[in-house]
Amino acid sequence: MIEAKEVNKIFGGHHVLKNISCSFEKGKTNLIIGQSGSGKTVLMKCLVGLYEVDQGKIIYDDRNFSEMNFEQRKNLRQEIGMLFQGGALFDYMTVEENVMFPLNMFTSQTKEEKQDRVNFVLTRVNLENVNWLMPSELSGGMRKRVAIARAISMNPKYLFCDEPNSGLDPQTAGVIDQLIKEITDEYGITTIVNTHDMNSVLSIGDTVAFIYNGELWWQGNKNTILHSDNKELNEFVFGTELTSRLKQ
Amino acid sequence: MKVITNTGDYVLLMLRVFTKPQKGRIFWQRLLDEIQGLGIESIGIVAFISAFMGAVVAIQTAYNIDSPFIPLSMVGFTVRQSVILEFSPTVISLILAGKVGSRIASEIGTMRVTEQIDALEIMGVNSANYLIFPKVVASMLINPVLIVLSMWMGILGGWLAMSAFGLVTTTDYVRGIRIDFQAYTIFYALLKTLFFAFIISTISGFYGYKTNGGALEVGQASTKAVVVSSILIILFNLVLTQLFLT
Numbered sequence A: 001m002i003e004a005k006e007v008n009k010i011f012g013g014h015h016v017l018k019n020i021s022c023s024f025e026k027g028k029t030n031l032i033i034g035q036s037g038s039g040k041t042v043l044m045k046c047l048v049g050l051y052e053v054d055q056g057k058i059i060y061d062d063r064n065f066s067e068m069n070f071e072q073r074k075n076l077r078q079e080i081g082m083l084f085q086g087g088a089l090f091d092y093m094t095v096e097e098n099v100m101f102p103l104n105m106f107t108s109q110t111k112e113e114k115q116d117r118v119n120f121v122l123t124r125v126n127l128e129n130v131n132w133l134m135p136s137e138l139s140g141g142m143r144k145r146v147a148i149a150r151a152i153s154m155n156p157k158y159l160f161c162d163e164p165n166s167g168l169d170p171q172t173a174g175v176i177d178q179l180i181k182e183i184t185d186e187y188g189i190t191t192i193v194n195t196h197d198m199n200s201v202l203s204i205g206d207t208v209a210f211i212y213n214g215e216l217w218w219q220g221n222k223n224t225i226l227h228s229d230n231k232e233l234n235e236f237v238f239g240t241e242l243t244s245r246l247k248q
Numbered sequence B: 001m002k003v004i005t006n007t008g009d010y011v012l013l014m015l016r017v018f019t020k021p022q023k024g025r026i027f028w029q030r031l032l033d034e035i036q037g038l039g040i041e042s043i044g045i046v047a048f049i050s051a052f053m054g055a056v057v058a059i060q061t062a063y064n065i066d067s068p069f070i071p072l073s074m075v076g077f078t079v080r081q082s083v084i085l086e087f088s089p090t091v092i093s094l095i096l097a098g099k100v101g102s103r104i105a106s107e108i109g110t111m112r113v114t115e116q117i118d119a120l121e122i123m124g125v126n127s128a129n130y131l132i133f134p135k136v137v138a139s140m141l142i143n144p145v146l147i148v149l150s151m152w153m154g155i156l157g158g159w160l161a162m163s164a165f166g167l168v169t170t171t172d173y174v175r176g177i178r179i180d181f182q183a184y185t186i187f188y189a190l191l192k193t194l195f196f197a198f199i200i201s202t203i204s205g206f207y208g209y210k211t212n213g214g215a216l217e218v219g220q221a222s223t224k225a226v227v228v229s230s231i232l233i234i235l236f237n238l239v240l241t242q243l244f245l246t
Helices: A040-048 A069-076 A095-106 A110-125 A142-153 A170-187 A198-204 A231-237 A241-247 B003-019 B024-062 B073-113 B118-121 B128-167 B172-177 B186-208 B215-245
Strands: A003-009 A014-024 A028-033 A055-060 A078-081 A158-162 A190-194 A207-214 A215-220
Touching: A003 A040, A014 A040, A014 A207, A028 A170, A028 A198, A040 A158, A040 A190, A069 B118, A078 A142, A078 B118, A095 A110, A095 A142, A095 B186, A110 A142, A142 A170, A158 A170, A170 A190, A170 A198, A170 B073, A190 A198, A207 A231, A215 A231, A215 B128, B003 B128, B003 B186, B024 B073, B024 B128, B073 B118, B073 B128, B073 B172, B073 B186, B073 B215, B118 B128, B128 B172, B128 B186, B186 B215
Parallel strands: A014 A215, A028 A190, A028 A207, A078 A158, A158 A190
Antiparallel strands: A003 A014, A003 A055, A207 A215
16 A cells, blocks of 8 residues: 655645645555646655655555665565556667666566566556567557566565556557556556546546545545535546546 | 756666676677778778877968077977867867767757657667767777877878978977976876767767657757757866876
8 A cells, every 4th residue: 555644745836736635445446537737746746756756655555655765665666567658668779678677676586587477467468569669660559568578577565657648549548557557456566557547437437536636635546526415526536528428 | 956856767768778788799899890980981080180180280380480599399298288279179079079970969869859768668678878888898999099090190291291291300300399398298198088088979869869759850950969069078177187197
């Protein structure tokens, strides 16, 4: 379980996160939703330590991340996998080298063991015979899948996904969502997904936290979200033609 | 104020850069890649510019010797002194600041804006050390080699020009090159080169690493890296000359 306790983040006098306290459960797909600029990406970056919180604590299974030194964080981060919005694959490496990178850096496995692991995770994300392609030769959906493969190559306990569906067609977005859900269930990972895609919310949202103007405005799950009477949440969820028809 | 802030940020970044690499084998692999990218790929431009600059120095010196009391061997002497003392270590370093510096800043800057550096940090990799340290070591290893090559090419270019235009005989030119030669000048030139290589790689790495934004900012970081590196090379050239040649 990952907990955020009274987290505050201020950028140059602009209070981006205001006293956010919430928990993300083990073995579940925990979604953070909110409008663009609401602070959900900042919250995720605070959770993984890319931004330091100005006040508050981040707790990973009773380990206070906010008080850890560089070495302790380095060790904890080997338990974290992260899927970035654009994939963040290393341009100068092939698909195989990208996925093998964490194994090369942090394990003493033999070349054969690493190769087996790479082939296994690539197969797991339904990618085969792409080992020697460069990231520039991949489609958006394939890049995301390679990034997921890299994120799970070290068997992480925590998986963070920042806008995993951005820039993808609805069908490919659905495939990525299901992949994240399956991996979470299969390995009992604590998964946190940052999204504003309502399809994702309704299909994989075991828990949902709605961030509004830097505050935690509502918490629930994919079933309760459709029946909430929270005005701001309803405006966000049913803001499109498709979802407003769903409501009716 | 901005200079003080940047200096502080630079020092803090360097403290992260100059640590023991997390995995020796990966460091050596990256070092070889950087030697190839930053050094070997610069051989052509260094050789070309050096040869032509040596030729121009030789021609100008030859045409300016009017007095019969000044021996023609002075052409070789002038080419040698100007190439070894200033032209190769300083001017070629300025050219490398443009070529290599912009490459380092834009490469690291692009990695920053496409979240590749964040990805490294999330994995628990010291991204500053992983990205910048091999570039610094590679520059400090390969730049002296490039400068020695530049010295050879400069002197060779001067000789080729003199032979081609029939201004000075080979005997006079070679005699001039050998007059009052002091090996210390080579040591001084290579010492300057090491300082300049450090400046180019760390300043460019710094501006690339602190890039924030998109493609426009990557371009700006690249320009700043070249401008600041060039200014520091000129300033340190004065300081080092004063320290080691007086």
